[in-house]
Amino acid sequence: ENGNEYMYLNPGSVSIPKEGSSHSYMVYEKGTFTWKI
Numbered sequence: 001e002n003g004n005e006y007m008y009l010n011p012g013s014v015s016i017p018k019e020g021s022s023h024s025y026m027v028y029e030k031g032t033f034t035w036k037i
Contacts, residue, residue: 011035 011026012018022037 009033 012021012024014025024037026035
């Protein structure tokens with residue numbers, strides 16, 4: 001029996017990015033994660 005697998009993704013923030021990072025967000029579409037900057 002296989003256990004559950006989890007993936008934690010944190011693309012940042014659209015409104016208040018931290019420590020000089022870009023304004024960004026992530027979408028999940030058709031089995032693919034895409035990081036949008």
